[in-house]
Amino acid sequence: MEAGSRVLWRRYLALLFLILLPFCSALSSRSARDAEEAPTTSYAGAQLLRVNASTPEQKDAIRRLEESGDVDLWSGIVSHKKTVDVMVKSDKVQDVKQKLRKIRAEYAIVINNLQDAIQKENPVLSEAEMLLLEGRKGHRMTWHSYHRVSDMHGYMDFLAQTYPRLCSVMTIGSSVEGRPLKVLKISPAGSTGKKAIWIDGGIHAREWISPASVSFALKELVENHDMHFNGKESTLGSLDWYFLPIANPDGYEHSHSQDRLWRKNRHDAHKGSCAGTDLNRNFGYRWGGAGSSRDPCREIYAGRNAFSEPETAAISNFVKSKGQSVKAYITFHSYGQYILYPWGYDRKVPPDYRDLNSVGQKIAQAIRSVGGGSYTVGSSAATLYPASGGSDDWAKGSARIKYTYTIELRDTGRYGFILPAEYIIPSGNEALAALKVVGEAASQEP
Ligand SMILES: [Zn+2]
Known part of the structure; x- marks a missing residue:
């Protein structure tokens, strides 16, 4: 390549770089922001269960599940209420359900996948x-x-x-x-x-x-x-x-x-x-x-x-x-x-x-x-x-x-x-x- 055309090429490349620079920085700042926006704790597979706990024994058992970190109480254990809302993370779901069956506490799945609910909850403007x-x-x-x-x-x-x-x-x-x-x-x-x-x-x-x-x-x-x-x-x-x-x-x-x-x-x-x-x-x-x-x-x-x-x-x-x-x-x-x-x-x-x-x-x-x-x-x-x-x-x-x-x-x-x-x-x-x-x-x- 001749010296003259090499200079020309360099100029083209420099120009191209200058044109693309704002896009590159926009992209990188957006992905940085997205990373910051996206909550790092995932609740994929976590469930919200409504548990029928009418007896004091069942209520105590749920209290123990909370104390051991197996469930997170969402509604609290109310003495005159028959149900308790508990959130269970995905890795505990099977284990908790088994324990509930053991104490003969029936349950309904209120939210099947918490992460889905979280993603739908808050539509934000761009x-x-x-x-x-x-x-x-x-x-x-x-x-x-x-x-x-x-x-x-x-x-x-x-x-x-x-x-x-x-x-x-x-x-x-x-x-x-x-x-x-x-x-x-x-x-x-x-x-x-x-x-x-x-x-x-x-x-x-x-x-x-x-x-x-x-x-x-x-x-x-x-x-x-x-x-x-x-x-x-x-x-x-x-x-x-x-x-x-x-x-x-x-x-x-x-x-x-x-x-x-x-x-x-x-x-x-x-x-x-x-x-x-x-x-x-x-x-x-x-x-x-x-x-x-x-x-x-x-x-x-x-x-x-x-x-x-x-x-x-x-x-x-x-x-x-x-x-x-x-x-x-x-x-x-x-x-x-x-x-x-x-x-x-x-x-x-x-x-x-x-x-x-x-x-x-x-x-x-x-x-x-x-x-x-x-x-x-x-x-x-x-x-x-x-x-x-x-x-x-x-x-x-x-x-x-x-x-x-x-x-x-x-x-x-x-x-x-x-x-x-x-x-x-x-x-x-x-x-x-x-x-x-x-x-x-x-x-x-x-
Ligand atoms: Zn509060």
Whole structure:
């Protein structure tokens, strides 16, 4: 080859390289992102079983299966309920079914392959569609899919910028991994020093419907504030509303990127499967009692001591700083469709349980009247099972907040934690209906 044509060839190759470079980097960055997106814990072949366990012996046997790590309890063992939902990983399926036959416990397969359900649960928009949406609306949130922390926090900032006279954003602390605990304050009447209501979601990472529904409710209250706060009879506008939609941002992100069924926070994450504290066993009222564990490997690990976790400490410090102005405390979980009031540590009830029960019944009614599901009302431990160190017990027992509820959102077990995204709006409407009932009761407190 002549020197002249060699130079020409080199130029061609350089040009070709320059043209292809953006495609190559786009491809490599997309595959990097995909790798990050795809949860590394696979639930291929894992099953959700509904086990008929009516006798105390059968219930004990299932408790032992949970303690030995053979099954993960999804529904808890409820004394007056005949069935228990248990999740079994693929390598234990045959063994667990054999053990169930041995104790003569019949079972039905509710979800045949958990990984399939996980893949169908959350249709997400492509980055291009997302950018289009962001350009049009000014934020990335939809209520047609489950969004990441950054989208939800971005939406809260968007609301504060768009409605500066109605709401503001504050960071009340940060998580173990340093993510902000972002609170949106809605203050319809403008001035401060009013009665207040606290609402949180996502304490348990895998309960995705909770942050989705809480963010739906706050969207409604802000973007349609005229409708919700300025009704003739409504007293909702007299309150300050504090929303913490994602109380466990590290766990929530982990449940998106690594393990869909992660529940706890990410304390001691380097310890792998025994990482994390159950934030809803870490609050400082009757901490460490029944229904919690000192074993870091358990899903109900209560932590080293009460408020050992920055997430729970931030919530308690913030709520306490509002003194006696806080009249209601509502924390959203899933699943089961329950409206629960204290106590959780014991089957006893607080002296004013009749007030709590009657407002609880009104919540259930309001949910039905917006076309929602059927919710069961009662005290935590008596309706479900004892669990100590919950945020609701602390809110009632230590912070002395009158209307304290844990609301277990949809569903009743068809999908459990893997509730498809199409249920976000119906569930969000239920959460909103509940908040309006509790808000009215709170605003009438002395
Ligand atoms: Zn929960």
